[in-house]
Amino acid sequence: MDIRPILFTLRKHKLTCCLLVLQIAFTCAIVCNTIFLIGQRLDRIHIPSGIAERELVYVELSNIGGRTDGMARAAQDMAALRQIPGVTVVTLPNEMPFDNGSNNMDVRTDPNQRVATLDATQYFGENLVKTFGVQLVEGRDLLPEEYVDLTDVFTMLANKQYDKLPHSTLITRDMAERLWPGQDPLGKQFYVGPGMPFTVVGVMANLIRPGRDRMSNGAGYSSVWPVRLTLEQGDGYILRCAPEDRDRVLKAALEKLRANDPNRIVTAKGTMEEHRHEFFQNDRAMAGILVGVCIALLVVTALGIVGLASFWVAQRNRSIGVRRALGATRGNILRYFQTENFLLTSMGIGLGMVLAYGINLFLIVHYELPRMPALYFPVGALILWTIGQVAVLGPALRAAAVPPVVATRSV
Amino acid sequence: MFAYYLDLALRSLKRNKVLTALMVLALALGIGASMTTLTLLRLLSGNPLPEKSSQLFYVQLDPYPKDHPFSRSDKLPWLLTYVDAMNLLHAHRAPRQAAVAMSRMKLTPTTTQKRPFFSDxxxxTADFFGMFEAPFQYGGGWSAADDETRAKVVVIAEALNNRLFGGANSVGRMLRINDQDFRIIGVLRHWSPQPHFYSLYLGGRNYGDGDAVFVPLTSARAAALDPINEFSYGDGNREVLETAPVIWLGFWAQLPDKSAASAYASFLTAYAQQQVELGRFQRPRSSLSTLMHWLDSQHVVPDNVRMQTGLAFSFLLICIVNTVGLLLAKCLRRSKEIGVRRALGASRPAIFAQFMVEAGLIGIAGGAFGLLFAEFGLWCIRRQPAEYASLAHLNLSMFACTFAVALIASLIAGILPAWRACVITPAPQLKSA
Known part of the structure; x- marks a missing residue:
């Protein structure tokens, strides 16, 4: 179709056209960025954790009043919990995936390195790998004889007896790849704190780290250490069982723990799935708001296009009649308005892309967001082209329905 | 004249009902979204103590080693060590000072057979209540002497008093905290400044309900209560928080005027310098910021909320552009009518005024509907899982603000079409008719 007559007509409505193009450009820019933000949230919500989420339940307890037999009491609790039918393994970790707080360390590959290579989380707790269901891809799990009590670790640190500390640790593949790219991490050493060396004895496929603010540093930078905890030092008991047994196991666990010591308070309990759901609640709400704004924006822009197109059709009623009288088909008229809209939308999209890039730069500076992948630009363009064509269809059909006889009427 | 324009505008709007509805709806959506987010933003970035905030100062020092990762950020540590907090407190350089930490406390009701529960x-220290103007319903706070003697006393909030004692005067009654008995010496009236400025970085909430229990720092530590947040920066024994290389206390000073503030600031500088000489600090850095400056610099307002506000205002901008386009199209269609009015003697300003009145009318209608949308938006926010959710209500000033924003937005949208209308030359318009 020849677009020259369309351009010629548009030139007569410069101001209105500019406004429409501007509106489409703003909409395009904001929709691109909003979709990008929604994508970011969804990525975060669906992040893989590397643990058997559907098979875990947890009970967090508080047990106050400095008792000295913490280790024995924790062992007694865990023995009781293991006896619950359906429970395969139990752990008492210092932190859980999808907690907000976290325990972290700076890791160096050379003791004299000034800036640490990365920071990673430290998971402690007996049977942690088995309970979480973390997959070991290389090496071995931590051995029972390697475990020491956290209280003893504190004493060793305070007395600077670094050689007495346990030396084995497990790290994730992500962390290994960052520390020693392309090399076999097994048997390699890394350094923590005042140059204390630790040896990697096993590599885990993936294990997510807790702490919302830490996730951006590398969500998979986690390590597991052979350290035993008391209930006061730990986060709570985690039990692994079949997914269908979770409710029953949780109830039984609460009873057992209450029977062991009725003076404790259960501060939190539930399944790991619920814990994950809660952790991402804010992201989900924000994604919802963003989707809402996106839709509202597109609706407003579509309504604007409908309004303007209707006006143009009404204004050009007579010339449409003339064209029809001179032999233009209904299809010709319909396509005329559709092409006109396509041209305007394309101009808007062109300008919108530049704006979208600008907004993205602004967000990078002020909200520490990553750069928007190029994929989002064509997505935004496609959405606006579609919206434009859908919005103009009604007025264009009305234009096509103008009978040729209009040309002969005086206004 | 105004009445006549109003009449003309109403007629014009009625002539094209669908278009008018479109314009009003688009504007209302934009206004609704912006007012919802603006209300939230204002609420969250509000002044927790409007009368006193200029007199309240937050103190920061830098006990961190030079090569600590945090030190590379060039920020000052957020909290103080116990040693520094106590040194400042005992120097008595400000009329009122307080060190603050938050703790999860296990409370056991002594009156009833209820199970123990946790509370914030x-x-x-003693000056906390006077400095932050916490109002007392019964009794009062404790004294500096109580701090020194580790007196087992406690001040509780109204909500907790209602829960445990049915709202009666409970001064003199006992409360078990972490299995130790504390004597209640005061009950606060409802008090929850927003944002919760004093619990920043201490592990408490930034917004929402007030805290339930207030205990002298030294007595709380004697009862083995631990702070929620502690940041350690060096090696050494972390078991005893009082001497450990750990920061865990917020520190506030009330300084009545500028000269007092600058005197305190130079005292801090001298203190930091002295600590460097003693070998405790490596860098003589210190900072004294007013309450509002402290809140601003720490970005208390969640990023999400600021982003939503930006988004809502871009949305309003698009709605305005949309209205300009539609008004313009409409006014160009009325060229003939304008030509006739001009030929009959209406001046350009008169035509301009007529179209601005029309735009203003759309703005007022948009504002009214926008208010409905804003109420709906705030209702949605109240259902969100955020700690500030329950605070989201429209107040009177925001109510008026909604109409002002709507009117201004519509008038801005009206300028271009009105100007186009008034520069139309009457002769050609009349000829073709």
């Missing part, structure tokens, strides 16, 4: 507690 504040560990602080």
């Amino acid at each position: 507690g504040v560990m602080t």
Whole structure:
């Protein structure tokens, strides 16, 4: 179709056209960025954790009043919990995936390195790998004889007896790849704190780290250490069982723990799935708001296009009649308005892309967001082209329905 | 004249009902979204103590080693060590000072057979209540002497008093905290400044309900209460928080005027310098910021909320552009009518005024509907899982603000079409008719 007559007509409505193009450009820019933000949230919500989420339940307890037999009491609790039918393994970790707080360390590959290579989380707790269901891809799990009590670790640190500390640790593949790219991490050493060396004895496929603010540093930078905890030092008991047994196991666990010591308070309990759901609640709400704004924006822009197109059709009623009288088909008229809209939308999209890039730069500076992948630009363009064509269809059909006889009427 | 324009505008709007509805709806959506987010933003970035905030100062020092990763950020540590907090407190260089930490406290009701429960507690020093103007319903706070003697006393909030004692005067009654008995010496009236400025970085909430229990810092530590947040920066024994290389206390000073503030600031500088000489600090850095400056610099307002506000205002901008386009199209269609009015003697300003009145009318209608949308938006926010959710209500000033924003937005949208209308030359318009 020849677009020259369309351009010629548009030139007569410069101001209105500019406004429409501007509106489409703003909409395009904001929709691109909003979709990008929604994508970011969804990525975060669906992040893989590397643990058997559907098979875990947890009970967090508080047990106050400095008792000295913490280790024995924790062992007694865990023995009781293991006896619950359906429970395969139990752990008492210092932190859980999808907690907000976290325990972290700076890791160096050379003791004299000034800036640490990365920071990673430290998971402690007996049977942690088995309970979480973390997959070991290389090496071995931590051995029972390697475990020491956290209280003893504190004493060793305070007395600077670094050689007495346990030396084995497990790290994730992500962390290994960052520390020693392309090399076999097994048997390699890394350094923590005042140059204390630790040896990697096993590599885990993936294990997510807790702490919302830490996730951006590398969500998979986690390590597991052979350290035993008391209930006061730990986060709570985690039990692994079949997914269908979770409710029953949780109830039984609460009873057992209450029977062991009725003076404790259960501060939190539930399944790991619920814990994950809660952790991402804010992201989900924000994604919802963003989707809402996106839709509202597109609706407003579509309504604007409908309004303007209707006006143009009404204004050009007579010339449409003339064209029809001179032999233009209904299809010709319909396509005329559709092409006109396509041209305007394309101009808007062109300008919108530049704006979208600008907004993205602004967000990078002020909200520490990553750069928007190029994929989002064509997505935004496609959405606006579609919206434009859908919005103009009604007025264009009305234009096509103008009978040729209009040309002969005086206004 | 105004009445006549109003009449003309109403007629014009009625002539094209669908278009008018479109314009009003688009504007209302934009206004609704912006007012919802603006209300939230204002609420969250509000002044927790409007009368006193200029007199309240937050103190920061730098005990961190030079090569600590945090030090590379060039920021000052957020909290103080116990040693520094106590040194400042005992120097008595400000009329009122307080060290604050938050703790999760296990409370056991002594009156009833209820099970123990956890509550947010504040560990602080004697001046806290006077400095932050916490109002007392019964009794009062404790004295500096109580701090020194580790007196087992406690101040509780109204909500907790209602829960445990049915709202009666409970001064003199006992409360078990972490299995130790504390004597209640005061009951606060409802008090929850927003944002919760004093619990920043201490592990408490930034917004929402007030805290339930206030215990002297030294007595709380004697009862083995631990702070929620502690940041350690060096090696050494971390078991005893009082001497450990750990920061865990917020520190506030009330300084009545500028000269007092600058005197305190130079005292801090001298203190930091002295600590460097003693070998405790490596860098003589210190900072004294007013309450509002402290809140601003720490970005208390969640990023999400600021982003939503930006988004809502871009949305309003698009709605305005949309209205300009539609008004313009409409006014160009009325060229003939304008030509006739001009030929009959209407001046350009008169035509301009007529179209601005029309735009203003759309703005007022948009504002009214926008208010409905804003109420709906705030209702949605109240259902969100955020700690500030329950605060989201429209107040009177925001109510008026909604109409002002709507009117201004519509008038801005009206300028271009009105100007186009008034520069139309009457002769050609009349000829073709």
